[in-house]
Amino acid sequence: MNQVVEPNAVRAAADRYRAGVMPYKQMGYWEPEYVPAETDVLAMFRITPQEGVDAEEAAAAVAGESSTATWTVVWTDRLTACERYRAKAYRVDPVPNTGPGTSSPQQYFAYIAYDLDLFEEGSIANLTASIIGNVFGFKAVKTLRLEDMRIPVAYLKTFQGPPTGIVVERERLDKFGRPLLGATTKPKLGLSGKNYGRVVYEALKGGLDFVKDDENINSQPFMHWRDRFLFVMEAVNRASAETGEVKGHYLNVTAGTMEDMYERAEFAKELGSCIVMIDLVIGYTAIQSMAKWARRNDMIVHLHRAGHSTYTRQKTHGVSFRVISKWMRMAGVDHIHAGTVVGKLEGDPNVVRGVYDTLREPHTPVDLQHGLFFDQPWAGLRKVMPVASGGIHAGQMHQLLSYLGEDVVLQFGGGTIGHPMGIQAGASANRVALEAMVLARNEGRDIWNEGPQILDTAARSCIPLKAALDTWKDITFDYASTDTVDYVATPTAV
Amino acid sequence: MSTPNGMRITQGTFSFLPPLTDGQIAAQIDYALSQGWALSVEYTDDPHPRNVYWEMWGQPLFDLRDAAGVMAEVKACRAAYPRHYIKVNAFDSTHTWETVRLSFIVNRPELEPGFVLERQEIAGRAQRYSIRGYATQRPGGERY
Secondary structure, three states: OOOOOOOOOOOOHHHHOOOOOOOHHHHHHEOOOOOOOOOOEEEEEEEEEOOOOOHHHHHHHHHHHOOOOOOOOOHHHHHOOHHHHOOEEEEEEEOOOOOOOOOOOOOEEEEEEEOHHHOOOOOHHHHHHHHOOHHHHOOOEEEEEEEEEEOOHHHHOOOOOOOOHHHHHHHHHOOOOOOEEEEEOOOOOOOOHHHHHHHHHHHHHHOOOEEEOOOOOOOEOOEOHHHHHHHHHHHHHHHHHHHOOOOEEEEEOOOOOHHHHHHHHHHHHHOOOOEEEEEHHHOHHHHHHHHHHHHHOOOEEEEEOOOOHHHHOOOOOEEOHHHHHHHHHHHOOOEEEOOOOOOOOOOOHHHHHHHHHHHHOOEEOOEHHHOEOOOEEOOOOOOOEEEEEOOOOHHHHHHHHHHHOOOOEEEOOHHHHOOOOOHHHHHHHHHHHHHHHHHHHHOOOOHHHHHHHHHHHHHHOOHHHHHHHHHHOOOOOOOOOOOOOOOOOOOOOO | OEEOOEEOOOOOOOOOOOOOOHHHHHHHHHHHHHOOOEEEEEEEOOOOOOOOOOEEOOOOEOOOOOOHHHHHHHHHHHHHOOOOEEEEEEEEOOOOOOEEEEEEEEEOOOOEOOEEEEEEEOOOOOEEEEEEEOHHHOOOOOOO
16 A cells, blocks of 8 residues: 555644644654553544555544544644643554455554543533544544443543442342343334233233333324323233232333423333333433433333444444443443344344443453453443343243343343244243253253253243244344454553 | 132242252252352242342351252241242342342242232323232231
8 A cells, every 4th residue: 555654743832833734643643652541531443544544644533533633733722731632542453354455445443542631521422522523524534433442430430320230120120040031012013002001911921021112112193102101001010910020111211302201201100110211312411311310210221222233233334332332331221232142133242242241240351352442440330231132032042041141131022922822922931941041051051052952841841932942943043243353362552 | 920729929030930849949059159159048928029028037148068058948947937938049249249149939838819909090091009919918927
């Protein structure tokens, strides 16, 4: 490649602030000797520079455009502590398997440090307006992806985080030692409130812990929200009385305005629901508002990640889902859909593992194989319960438990409602399969290899499980993942 | 879940499986011990889904090496309360957990009459729901 290599930062003030255009590197946005402070926000971007733009200049440009820079030199910088406020690109690595001799243009991983004072406390909106603001449309880079971030403890402590968290959710539900079970009501659109509640009742009575509104069930002509809430809560309470268990239904309070959302959430609370649901498309500020409402009102918040694949799925451009997960743990949700590995939706095992760790662990060390490029202590922010949903069934129980562990909600929508013997039978099949697998795992059995036998044995005393296995035994979704991890096999500096 | 003899309360980690044998219970206790968790036995004749405080059968058992000690407590509790609900809890004191990690029923009455759902009609079309156990209408000790 014919790249113009620019010299590093211009230090002399007379040269640095002379009117005109200057490469970002020379403006001070590339500082390879910079050692990030413990309080810096760190970001790692995957950059594909335009032809003729060298990697360091591209990284500097990203640092500049996501912090203080504009396209030309401005003397007003000198009225500020500008050297502190400039983001600093401090490291650039070529991405393995890109560039000459491969099918994709050369890409780089660029590490950028931001001073803590660049950000308002407790605001995902402010954080993201910088980090993924103008910079993603910037012409000097062909494509740009935010791969990972390190949020300093000092900044984490300004966020409420999950209103409930895994521990308190389990204590409220009195459910321990196994994944929770859920299902999304199907068909997701068109049922009347009364018919909708029927599906909820059958599934909960049959053995599920939760049933769920789908992302686009809000308040449509066939079922207005109050009608849905009333019928659903009848179903939830009936099922609880029939089983002696705490049951719940994620009532989706997503609406056009915050006022409408608060009204729906208040009604859910009045009716005794233990959980409400929101969609990612409501935006970061609305999510933080609902998180605060939920903390005040002892409510679990379920987040459906509607819309995320528009920017998380492609490796070269957008924001990785592990970053979205970090932001959501800060913003404060209790549940988030985070991939199944084995189901119908995108999910490379390594990427999913990195996301699950990000949501559940008190501290995630660097783990390049899982896409975790930074050491991240979570500073006491509660654990988010990941939700696995989309094309999963009882026959995969050993794989699900092995990949995802036990602090997860497994949601079998079609796998419950599409059961040949009915919804209750579908729910019971899933619950029996789950409990049998946890029992066997705890007994020390090798469930990865013996899983199918364990299920067959459990099915001998459970006809619904036998029917489920017969129906879906061979259903798999074996496509290559789009979003996989690329990494250099050397540890990162920070 | 409904059964021909009333219902079956499905609280706890393994209530959808056939009743665990003592061998199976001991294996779960061994698993809990291998994780470094403390074990405790609790019993009640008020299995309301929101009754979080079952009676403690003695103190939680810390620092055990094998399941025998817990099994002895389970058996003693069963002998004292043969028709009560009895569960084994495993408690994890690790930072950021500090809660129960496994909890399963090891004894239950032969006949489980279950719960009635009571409704009080309030404003709009809403109901105020409460769940009441049929058995708990009698005083403690005379319920099952």
